[in-house]
Amino acid sequence: xxTTEYRIEREIVIDAPVxxxxxxxxxxxxxxxxxxxxxxxxxxxGAHGYMGFGDQGGPVxxxxxxxxxxxxxxxxxxxxxxxxxxxxxxxxxxxxGEGAQTRLRVVESGLDLLAWPAAEKQRYGDEHxxxxxxxxxxxxxxxxxxxxx
Amino acid sequence: MTADPDDELWAAIADPSRRxxxxxxxxxxxxxxxxxxxxxxxxxxxxxxxLVVLQQAGLISRRKLGREVLYHVDGPRLDQATRALAGVxxxxxxxxxxxxxxxxxxxxxxxxxxxxHGS
Numbered sequence: 001x002x003t004t005e006y007r008i009e010r011e012i013v014i015d016a017p018v019x020x021x022x023x024x025x026x027x028x029x030x031x032x033x034x035x036x037x038x039x040x041x042x043x044x045x046g047a048h049g050y051m052g053f054g055d056q057g058g059p060v061x062x063x064x065x066x067x068x069x070x071x072x073x074x075x076x077x078x079x080x081x082x083x084x085x086x087x088x089x090x091x092x093x094x095x096x097g098e099g100a101q102t103r104l105r106v107v108e109s110g111l112d113l114l115a116w117p118a119a120e121k122q123r124y125g126d127e128h129x130x131x132x133x134x135x136x137x138x139x140x141x142x143x144x145x146x147x148x149x
Numbered sequence: 150m151t152a153d154p155d156d157e158l159w160a161a162i163a164d165p166s167r168r169x170x171x172x173x174x175x176x177x178x179x180x181x182x183x184x185x186x187x188x189x190x191x192x193x194x195x196x197x198x199x200l201v202v203l204q205q206a207g208l209i210s211r212r213k214l215g216r217e218v219l220y221h222v223d224g225p226r227l228d229q230a231t232r233a234l235a236g237v238x239x240x241x242x243x244x245x246x247x248x249x250x251x252x253x254x255x256x257x258x259x260x261x262x263x264x265x266h267g268s
Contacts, residue, residue, distance in 0.1 A: 008238050012245040016256035024252040034247035104248065106241055 011105045018097035021104055022068035025093050043071070051075060059083070069095050161206030166191060167199040171222070174209060179221040 014021050024030045028039040031051075038052030047062045061083045063072040072092040074083040089108055096103040162168055166189070173185055182200060186193035200220055203209045207226040211218050 008241055010238065010241045010245055012242075012249050014249045014252050016252040020256045020259070021248070021252045024248050024255065030251060033251055034244050102252070104245060106245060108237070108241065 008108045009105070011103065013098075014102045014104055015100065016102060017100060018068045018095050018102045021095055021102040022071075025095070025104070026065075026067075026071050041073075049073075061088075063090070064092070068097075071095075161202050161208055164199070164202075166195065167202060170196060170199045171203055171208060174220060174222050175227075179219045181217050181219055185220075 024034075026043045028041050031039045031041070036051035036053055036057070038050070038057065041047070041049035041051070041060065041062065043062060043065055045062055045065050049060045049062065051057055051060050058075065060073050060075040063074060064070045070093070072090060074088040074090050076089040092107045092109075094105045094107075096105075162171065169189055170185055173188055174180060177184075182193060182197050185200075186196045189196065200209065200211075204211065204220075208223055209220050210223050211220050213219075
């Protein structure tokens with residue numbers, strides 16, 4: 001059992017209404033323009049689909065679909081396995097309309113905390129956000145100071 | 150199951166306490182287990198265990214100085230970890246930038262179409 005875990009959080013403000021951004025994020029023919037080369041996907045919770053990247057690719061499973069604010073899917077799980085927490089990466093899009101603009105946030109996380117008690121998970125989650133950013137900053141500084149080790 | 154070397158790396162830095170120890174080593178450059186234990190809210194034994202995992206993941210190395218054992222961060226592996234994480238973050242930045250471009254173009258087009266239609 002591993003405790004493999006990571007979390008990436010990014011955000012962007014778009015000069016377009018939330019409904020337009022929603023279509024860009026969720027429609028397969030749009031997804032092929034910003035993510036995978038080949039997308040077979042039904043935007044329904046629980047739907048199994050496929051995303052291809054060049055000659056590679058794999059199954060995806062849609063999790064949350066709440067137009068026009070939330071869309072999430074799991075990918076990168078071992079072929080043949082049912083994707084679930086612990087064996088896949090969860091990509092969560094959150095869209096917030098702000099007047100004529102939309103704030104789009106993406107969180108990609110892979111959690112494998114099977115053996116962790118609930119309280120520990122909570123603490124872990126809380127500490128993670130701040131700690132991770134600080135940690136990365138330090139790593140980046142260190143690498144900048146000591147290029148090539 | 151095959152052990153991906155990256156799995157070991159992620160596991161080593163996934164634990165907040167362990168990250169704290171690594172953070173301190175990054176700041177100090179080099180320190181003994183006792184010195185580190187003096188700066189964290191957990192026991193010297195816990196610190197020693199974290200140091201073992203970090204060392205196994207290739208993130209830190211140790212050397213003996215007299216009777217003391219000193220730990221220091223291992224540049225190349227940290228470099229690799231940083232690059233891996235920064236790479237993923239950069240990929241998402243690029244994807245978001247593309248989504249922005251697509252959505253704004255679609256919106257512009259819709260506006261123009263409406264204007265032309267209306268005039």
